[in-house]
Amino acid sequence: MASASDVDDLLPLPTATFHILMALADGERHGYAIIRDVADRTGGRVRLSAGTLYRTIQRLLEQGLIVEVAERPAPELDDERRRYYRLLPFGREVAEAETLRLSQLVRLARARGLAPGRS
Amino acid sequence: MRLYRALLRLYPRSFRHEYGVEMAAIFAARRREAGSIPARLAVWISALVEIAGNAARVHADLLRQDAVQVARLFARAPGFVLTAVAIVGLGIGATTAAFSVTDYVLFRPLPFPDAGQLVRLWESRPGYGHMELSPANMRDWMARQSSFTAMDVYTSTAANVTGTGDPRRVSGALTGVTLFDVLGVSPARGRGFIAADGVLEAPPVVILSYAFWQTRYGGAEVIGRVIRLDDVPHEIVGVMPASFAFPSRQTEFWLPLRLSPEAFQDRNDNFLVGVARLRDDVTIDRARDDLGRVTAQLEAEHPAENRQAGANVERLRDGFSDETRNLVIALIGAAACLLVITCVNLVNLLLARVMARRTELVVRAAMGAGRERLVRQLTTETVALAAVGGLVGLGVASAAVPLFSSLVPVSLPFATPPHLDWRVLAFAAALTLATGLATGILPLLGPRQADFTILREGGRGGGGARERVRAGLVTVSLVSSVVLLVGGGLLLRAIWAVQSIDPGFRTDGVLTMRTALPVPKYADTERRIRWITDVVDGIRAIPGVRNAAYTSFLPMVMGGGIWPVVMDGDEVARQQGQVASLRFVTPGYFDTLGIPLLQGRDVSARDTLDQPAVAVVSRAFAERYWPGEPALGRRFTFAFTEREVVGVVGDIRVRGFEEPSEPQVYLSAAQQPGDSLSFYMPKDLAVRVEAGGDTVIPAVRRVIAQADADQPISDVRWMSDVVAGETASRVVQFRVIAAFAGVALLLAGVGIHGLLAYVVSQRHREIGVRMALGAQRSEILAMVMRRAAWLAVAGVGAGVIIGYGAGRSLESVLAGVPANDPATYLTAALVVALVALAGALVPALRATRVDPVRAMRAE
Numbered sequence: 001m002a003s004a005s006d007v008d009d010l011l012p013l014p015t016a017t018f019h020i021l022m023a024l025a026d027g028e029r030h031g032y033a034i035i036r037d038v039a040d041r042t043g044g045r046v047r048l049s050a051g052t053l054y055r056t057i058q059r060l061l062e063q064g065l066i067v068e069v070a071e072r073p074a075p076e077l078d079d080e081r082r083r084y085y086r087l088l089p090f091g092r093e094v095a096e097a098e099t100l101r102l103s104q105l106v107r108l109a110r111a112r113g114l115a116p117g118r119s
Numbered sequence: 120m121r122l123y124r125a126l127l128r129l130y131p132r133s134f135r136h137e138y139g140v141e142m143a144a145i146f147a148a149r150r151r152e153a154g155s156i157p158a159r160l161a162v163w164i165s166a167l168v169e170i171a172g173n174a175a176r177v178h179a180d181l182l183r184q185d186a187v188q189v190a191r192l193f194a195r196a197p198g199f200v201l202t203a204v205a206i207v208g209l210g211i212g213a214t215t216a217a218f219s220v221t222d223y224v225l226f227r228p229l230p231f232p233d234a235g236q237l238v239r240l241w242e243s244r245p246g247y248g249h250m251e252l253s254p255a256n257m258r259d260w261m262a263r264q265s266s267f268t269a270m271d272v273y274t275s276t277a278a279n280v281t282g283t284g285d286p287r288r289v290s291g292a293l294t295g296v297t298l299f300d301v302l303g304v305s306p307a308r309g310r311g312f313i314a315a316d317g318v319l320e321a322p323p324v325v326i327l328s329y330a331f332w333q334t335r336y337g338g339a340e341v342i343g344r345v346i347r348l349d350d351v352p353h354e355i356v357g358v359m360p361a362s363f364a365f366p367s368r369q370t371e372f373w374l375p376l377r378l379s380p381e382a383f384q385d386r387n388d389n390f391l392v393g394v395a396r397l398r399d400d401v402t403i404d405r406a407r408d409d410l411g412r413v414t415a416q417l418e419a420e421h422p423a424e425n426r427q428a429g430a431n432v433e434r435l436r437d438g439f440s441d442e443t444r445n446l447v448i449a450l451i452g453a454a455a456c457l458l459v460i461t462c463v464n465l466v467n468l469l470l471a472r473v474m475a476r477r478t479e480l481v482v483r484a485a486m487g488a489g490r491e492r493l494v495r496q497l498t499t500e501t502v503a504l505a506a507v508g509g510l511v512g513l514g515v516a517s518a519a520v521p522l523f524s525s526l527v528p529v530s531l532p533f534a535t536p537p538h539l540d541w542r543v544l545a546f547a548a549a550l551t552l553a554t555g556l557a558t559g560i561l562p563l564l565g566p567r568q569a570d571f572t573i574l575r576e577g578g579r580g581g582g583g584a585r586e587r588v589r590a591g592l593v594t595v596s597l598v599s600s601v602v603l604l605v606g607g608g609l610l611l612r613a614i615w616a617v618q619s620i621d622p623g624f625r626t627d628g629v630l631t632m633r634t635a636l637p638v639p640k641y642a643d644t645e646r647r648i649r650w651i652t653d654v655v656d657g658i659r660a661i662p663g664v665r666n667a668a669y670t671s672f673l674p675m676v677m678g679g680g681i682w683p684v685v686m687d688g689d690e691v692a693r694q695q696g697q698v699a700s701l702r703f704v705t706p707g708y709f710d711t712l713g714i715p716l717l718q719g720r721d722v723s724a725r726d727t728l729d730q731p732a733v734a735v736v737s738r739a740f741a742e743r744y745w746p747g748e749p750a751l752g753r754r755f756t757f758a759f760t761e762r763e764v765v766g767v768v769g770d771i772r773v774r775g776f777e778e779p780s781e782p783q784v785y786l787s788a789a790q791q792p793g794d795s796l797s798f799y800m801p802k803d804l805a806v807r808v809e810a811g812g813d814t815v816i817p818a819v820r821r822v823i824a825q826a827d828a829d830q831p832i833s834d835v836r837w838m839s840d841v842v843a844g845e846t847a848s849r850v851v852q853f854r855v856i857a858a859f860a861g862v863a864l865l866l867a868g869v870g871i872h873g874l875l876a877y878v879v880s881q882r883h884r885e886i887g888v889r890m891a892l893g894a895q896r897s898e899i900l901a902m903v904m905r906r907a908a909w910l911a912v913a914g915v916g917a918g919v920i921i922g923y924g925a926g927r928s929l930e931s932v933l934a935g936v937p938a939n940d941p942a943t944y945l946t947a948a949l950v951v952a953l954v955a956l957a958g959a960l961v962p963a964l965r966a967t968r969v970d971p972v973r974a975m976r977a978e
Contacts, residue, residue, distance in 0.1 A: 030141075031138075031141050031142075031145060032141075032144065032145045032148055035145065049165065049166070049169035049173065050141075050142040050145045050146060050166075050169070051130075051142070051169045051170055051172070051173025051174065051177075052169065052173055053145075054134070054137075054138040054141065054142060055134075055173050055176055055177050055180065057138075058134065058137070058138070058177075058180070059180065080144065082141065082144070083141060
């Protein structure tokens with residue numbers, strides 16, 4: 001179990017990082033699947049580049065948020081053996097903390113009348 | 120795809136190895152999905168942009184990681200860091216300071232537009248490469264040359280500035296009215312000279328230097344104001360820019376050169392230096408040929424006066440002596456030696472650390488850190504060390520630069536002395552980076568791969584290759600120490616040799632100063648002599664003063680002032696040894712300076728204009744013209760007048776210790792007619808005082824002020840200081856190289872100590888075994904010392920050979936001391952050998968104290 005301060009040190013998360021963690025929230029994915037998942041979920045508004053993806057992945061690996069699982073074929077890509085990544089408990093904790101932070105932020109903004117669609 | 124893979128090379132290797140294949144696959148998928156050609160193009164463009172951005176960020180990530188490591192290292196091993204920083208700081212500081220001087224003297228462009236095209240023109244005669252031009256020859260050169268777009272002349276001058284404040288003597292230049300145009304510089308305020316300024320009867324005008332304007336007028340508006348120079352009011356018409364310092368840094372004002380028609384009569388009245396701008400299509404060699412043609416014509420037309428007169432064309436940038444060039448090269452060479460030693464020591468230090476940290480490195484290697492990551496991390500460490508060292512070095516350099524400045528000739532037309540500016544800072548930064556990279560990569564070169572295996576196995580055998588590398592490095596620092604010691608030793612011998620030369624006059628207890636009398640105020644001979652007599656008599660009356668006299672120029676203060684000799688109506692060719700230096704002197708001059716009177720008499724107060732012209736000549740002059748015969752009573756023509764020899768005195772070193780001096784002719788100051796030969800007017804005062812005579816200076820000043828309150832006194836110095844000035848640049852040079860040699864020796868000693876301490880610790884067990892088998896302590900001691908001795912032999916051997924090469928290149932500044940002076944080499948070799956053995960002593964003694972039982976049990 002990571003301490004609260006370890007989690008807080010990583011917040012706020014860069015947008016790309018948060019999206020990648022979200023993409024791994026419901027299971028293991030390889031790199032290209034993460035890109036596609038992010039694109040699908042955001043209606044194509046967020047398109048991660050390969051460089052941003054792997055740079056972030058490298059950092060997430062180092063920080064212990066995700067882990068690489070054994071390589072296996074990726075049928076939806078090219079059937080070559082690909083690296084798959086899985087969210088670690090610490091990573092989930094960080095993603096949840098970021099979600100909490102953002103929702104609190106949104107609540108504060110709403111309280112000030114800053115919600116879209118209202119005057 | 121190949122292009123994309125090539126682009127991936129922008130990423131660090133470790134990152135590329137890890138993710139390159141995946142990234143390429145993603146890119147391939149994207150491209151496939153894109154379909155249409157414009158869409159593919161868009162994929163390509165976005166890939167290009169993102170690779171550039173992300174590659175930089177990944178590099179930055181790694182750097183950040185390494186920086187954290189470095190910070191940890193610094194915190195963990197402060198001793199190591201301090202040592203490394205001090206070593207690097209010394210090396211970079213010394214090299215940077217040396218570079219600032221070298222750059223100033225050799226490389227930095229002069230502050231003129233298109234400065235590379237500017238040349239200086241001299242007349243040359245056998246034995247004299249740098250003679251000024253006579254106005255007539257100058258005029259003819261200008262008219263007949265075809266190599267220059269512009270040409271003009273200047274000559275140095277000086278004037279007494281009076282009016283507000285203390286009277287002051289300032290240096291200036293008389294310049295042709297187009298000289299500033301030739302140089303391509305316009306005044307910062309007011310106007311430059313115009314043709315009308317060069318006319319003989321034109322009103323006097325002056326242009327001031329920026330510094331003079333600032334110090335005297337505080338930068339207030341001066342154009343149109345009047346300044347009194349040598350008592351003559353001059354209108355200030357311009358102020359030159361702050362960066363303008365021509366012909367030298369000391370020039371404070373410029374007057375238009377005005378030549379009377381008579382000035383063009385005598386082709387032997389040489390006082391003008393030519394400056395010209397080469398045409399774009401003319402090389403300096405062609406300009407030399409061109410002027411050679413002109414001088415050949417002039418020799419044919421004026422065979423008597425222009426005999427063997429050639430032209431010397433030099434780049435303005437090269438306006439300093441070969442001696443200066445050699446001194447500067449020796450300086451930067453010595454600094455480079457020191458830098459090599461510091462790098463070597465740093466590498467040695469790092470090697471020791473790499474060994475000490477092998478556990479850490481093994482762990483990192485085991486965790487999959489590739490060789491590239493390790494190199495990268497070590498390099499980040501050394502660059503960080505070097506950066507801190509570089510900052511220390513800048514401090515060292517800023518302290519050292521003023522010390523080195525005395526090696527720089529003031530004759531270079533730069534407005535400021537050498538200082539740390541952006542060029543020097545950039546050099547220091549580049550040097551720092553190079554040091555950091557070289558020392559980071561060097562320890563990892565060589566038997567790298569094998570070492571990694573050894574590291575992993577934690578084995579003992581890896582020492583051999585490493586030890587050889589370190590031994591090699593230690594040898595390099597021994598070699599550099601020997602080279603520096605040889606250079607320093609030769610310079611010291613040269614200084615001793617020069618200082619042991621007898622100048623021919625006494626140097627202690629002689630106070631000197633200059634009171635340049637202004638013309639027209641003192642143009643009249645009688646008035647001038649009355650003033651001089653009053654002053655000299657007044658000074659002689661001061662308690663503690665033994666004698667006092669005036670001369671045109673004191674020896675070594677001014678070396679030139681030479682005239683051809685006319686014997687029986689024939690002018691003797693203007694060659695070295697056949698001309699003589701001319702000085703007007705007042706009675707008592709020889710006694711004051713301790714120049715022995717060999718025959719006849721001194722000039723006397725009765726040798727006035729209405730009496731026959733007399734001369735006192737030096738022994739060399741008498742022997743040159745009347746060998747084996749009495750010289751007294753002989754007549755010869757010199758400086759327009761026939762003169763009779765009334766005395767013979769000893770020869771003196773007018774031009775300093777190292778240049779040959781011409782024979783001397785002394786004329787009576789009272790026989791200098793009016794303001795002719797005004798250049799030679801008596802102005803240098805010599806006062807011989809009893810021991811501890813400093814106290815007379817205020818009294819002498821009072822006497823002069825009483826005689827003329829407007830008369831400035833300049834250059835108050837002891838003759839011994841003037842003479843010491845002759846060797847000053849040598850002494851500075853020697854001190855610098857000696858300091859370098861000292862540091863080098865220290866580092867070499869430390870290096871040997873470190874190496875052998877390492878060897879002893881590596882062989883701890885072997886030594887233990889030997890001792891258990893009955894080896895004597897003395898044998899163990901000898902074993903370690905033998906290693907040191909071998910290193911010393913190798914270092915000294917190579918050092919002596921390279922040192923000889925360095926000595927040969929110094930030969931021109933060695934004042935006749937041979938570059939193979941055996942005592943110097945022997946001393947250098949001995950000193951380095953002793954330091955090597957001293958450095959080895961502690962580890963060797965430690966080896967003898969190895970306890971065999973403990974050493975063997977430890978394994």
